[in-house]
Amino acid sequence: MSASERHGETPAAGRPRSATTRAQTHLWVAQRVTAMVLAIAVVVHLVMIVMAVRGGLSAAEIIARTRGNEAWLAFYVVFALAAGVHGAIGLRNIAAEAVGLRGRGADLAWVAAGLVTAGFGIRAAIGLYA
Amino acid sequence: MDLRARSHPTYLAFVVHRVSGLLLALFLPVHFWVLGTAIQGEARLDGFLRWTDNPMAKAAETLLVVLLAAHLAGGLRVLALEFLGWRARQKDMVAASAGIALLVGLVFLLNVV
Amino acid sequence: MAEVASLKVSVWRGGEQGHFARFDVPARENQTVLDVVTHIQRELDPSLAYRFACRVGMCGSCAMTVNGRARWTCRTHVRKVVDADGALELRPLANLPVIRDLAADLAPFFDKWSRAHGTFQPKDARDGAVPDDFAVVPPASKQRREADAGIECIGCAVCYASCDVVAWNGDYLGPAALNRAWTLVNDVRDGGRGERLDAVAGDAGCHSCHSTQSCTERCPKNLDPSAAIAGLKRVLFWDTLLGRR
Numbered sequence: 001m002s003a004s005e006r007h008g009e010t011p012a013a014g015r016p017r018s019a020t021t022r023a024q025t026h027l028w029v030a031q032r033v034t035a036m037v038l039a040i041a042v043v044v045h046l047v048m049i050v051m052a053v054r055g056g057l058s059a060a061e062i063i064a065r066t067r068g069n070e071a072w073l074a075f076y077v078v079f080a081l082a083a084g085v086h087g088a089i090g091l092r093n094i095a096a097e098a099v100g101l102r103g104r105g106a107d108l109a110w111v112a113a114g115l116v117t118a119g120f121g122i123r124a125a126i127g128l129y130a
Numbered sequence: 131m132d133l134r135a136r137s138h139p140t141y142l143a144f145v146v147h148r149v150s151g152l153l154l155a156l157f158l159p160v161h162f163w164v165l166g167t168a169i170q171g172e173a174r175l176d177g178f179l180r181w182t183d184n185p186m187a188k189a190a191e192t193l194l195v196v197l198l199a200a201h202l203a204g205g206l207r208v209l210a211l212e213f214l215g216w217r218a219r220q221k222d223m224v225a226a227s228a229g230i231a232l233l234v235g236l237v238f239l240l241n242v243v
Numbered sequence: 244m245a246e247v248a249s250l251k252v253s254v255w256r257g258g259e260q261g262h263f264a265r266f267d268v269p270a271r272e273n274q275t276v277l278d279v280v281t282h283i284q285r286e287l288d289p290s291l292a293y294r295f296a297c298r299v300g301m302c303g304s305c306a307m308t309v310n311g312r313a314r315w316t317c318r319t320h321v322r323k324v325v326d327a328d329g330a331l332e333l334r335p336l337a338n339l340p341v342i343r344d345l346a347a348d349l350a351p352f353f354d355k356w357s358r359a360h361g362t363f364q365p366k367d368a369r370d371g372a373v374p375d376d377f378a379v380v381p382p383a384s385k386q387r388r389e390a391d392a393g394i395e396c397i398g399c400a401v402c403y404a405s406c407d408v409v410a411w412n413g414d415y416l417g418p419a420a421l422n423r424a425w426t427l428v429n430d431v432r433d434g435g436r437g438e439r440l441d442a443v444a445g446d447a448g449c450h451s452c453h454s455t456q457s458c459t460e461r462c463p464k465n466l467d468p469s470a471a472i473a474g475l476k477r478v479l480f481w482d483t484l485l486g487r488r
Contacts, residue, residue: 021445022488028450028476029483032212035205042202046234049195053242057182059175080162087155094152096446097411120162127169134311135405140456148453208454213477217470220456 015104027089027107034086041079066128073129080121088114139224146228147204150197157194188242195238200231247329250321252279254291255334258341263332264288270329276309276316279331280345293345300463303399307345308334313404315463336404352400352417359420360442363427364435378432390429393422393471395464402458402468414447418458418468421449425471428478440479440488449475 052062066072092110095101168178182191207223210216216223247270253263266283277295284291295305300318307316310324310332325331339347367374380387402418403409409417416424424443427433443449449472458468482488 018441021441021448024445024450025479025483029480032209032480033484035209039202039206039209042198046195046199046202050237050241053238057179059172059179063172063175083158087151087158090151091155093451094148097408102446117159117162120159120166124162124166124169127166132311135313135457135461136407136455138456138460140454140460144453144455211454211470212473213480215470215473215477217467217473 020104023104023107027092027111030085031089034082034089037078037082038086041075041082044075045079063128068129070129073125076125076128077122080125081118084116084118084121085111085114087117139221143204143207143224143227146200147208150201150204153197154194154201191242192235192239196231196235199234200227203227203230247327250279250325250329250331252283252331252333254280254283254345255341256291256344258343261341261344270321274321276307276314276319276321276324276331276333277305279321280307280316280333291345292343301397303397306336306399306401306404306463308332308337308404313337313401313461315399315401318463336400338404338406338409339400347400347404349400352403352419353398355416355420356398356423358442359416359424359448360435360439361420361423361427363430364433366432366434380431384431386429386431389474390426393426393466393468396422396466397464399463401461401463405457405461407455407457408451408453412446412451415451416443416448418452418472421452421475422458422466422468422471425474428475437488440475440482443475444479449479452476 066076088110091113092107095106095110164178168175181187204224204227207220207227210223211220249267250270252266252268254266255261256264266287268279268282268287271278277298280291280293281295284293293305293307295317296302298305298317300315303315305316306313308314309316309319310330312324313336314324321331333345335341335345335347339349339351342348365374367378382388382391396419398419400419402422406415406418408415421443424439427439428436452469452472454469454473456469459466459470462468479488
């Protein structure tokens with residue numbers, strides 16, 4: 001029994017170890033690239049939150065800022081994509097370490113979940129724009 | 131879990147980062163979905179926003195803002211460690227991250243009430 | 244601490260399954276944790292299994308879990324780790340199989356050094372031939388300083404026993420092996436860089452590290468494996484992004 005079998009990490013059949021580690025490295029790179037995007041986006045988001053709640057939240061105030069504004073649309077689309085992917089990869093790592101959920105199938109499912117989440121966010125961003 | 135070996139500041143920073151990240155990642159799809167549904171019109175969005183005026187929602191919002199700020203500040207520390215090799219004064223950087231998170235929460239509270 | 248006449252020592256007995264045995268050991272003004280263990284084995288219970296060799300912090304064989312934290316016992320003074328009631332709790336190192344009592348099996352730890360390509364691969368003389376000349380490595384160069392920062396590792400496995408990622412993922416190479424890989428990645432005379440970076444990438448390698456810095460916190464030699472792992476991540480990040488691997 002190999003060390004990887006003993007610890008429940010079964011390399012996908014027929015996939016060489018280097019392909020597996022390369023895919024894992026790509027997930028990590030995606031995690032850090034999205035982190036860098038989010039580092040800026042979250043600062044903007046927090047500033048907008050604090051400004052928006054001054055004197056009470058109002059739909060008119062929010063929509064006046066975003067309707068027909070391509071810059072805000074682009075910002076929120078990029079923000080949603082980065083947040084969805086970043087969150088999903090984070091959950092993947094927690095699931096792997098806490099309950100041993102590992103493997104290529106799980107990784108692909110997490111990325112899909114992240115993209116679906118991002119899709120919800122993009123839908124909201126389009127709602128604010130249109 | 132032996133806490134005697136897990137009480138140094140960078141370990142606590144990891145726990146805060148993980149817990150805040152987990153909660154934010156679970157909140158994110160809900161946030162997006164509810165917002166996307168509410169934004170079907172100004173009146174509907176306003177109706178949703180009025181619902182969030184209750185104190186429980188405000189408390190939850192404040193918690194989320196603090197979690198987001200904590201994850202941001204802690205994440206910047208990790209990025210600085212990994213990409214800039216800032217290994218010195220890690221304890222001070224952890225303290226600064228915590229300070230930023232609480233400060234952002236305070237600013238939010240002062241503006242929301 | 245000097246006031247207590249005797250130390251109340253709880254010592255792990257058995258293998259993975261076992262129990263604590265209680266011993267009373269006379270407290271001394273100057274006394275290391277290894278002195279306490281040696282006293283128990285020589286005076287109280289000769290069947291106690293533990294390991295040591297040099298007694299001066301060079302060989303890395305005497306590490307144990309002392310009051311919940313991994314430490315080198317030969318250079319840990321009792322008064323530094325014992326509170327007013329003189330209680331001392333000794334266990335074998337965590338994250339490793341237990342041979343018996345205080346002796347942990349370090350084989351998985353050293354296996355991972357080789358999996359991380361922890362051996363020097365001479366660039367000039369792969370076939371074992373003697374190179375024509377000495378390699379000139381300026382000690383002040385950035386790469387040499389990075390290598391020097393991690394070179395004093397004694398292989399005591401304190402970092403490995405302190406690392407939660409090792410506990411969560413049995414395949415994870417651990418701080419010492421990754422620290423070793425980073426010193427070799429920075430060794431300009433080494434020719435195995437590409438394969439080594441492949442070996443330390445992914446979930447079993449540097450990318451699982453969460454920078455809790457327990458390794459750095461506990462390293463008795465004051466090395467910074469956490470920073471070494473960050474260095475590996477940095478190199479792999481740019482290599483991946485720029486399509487160099």
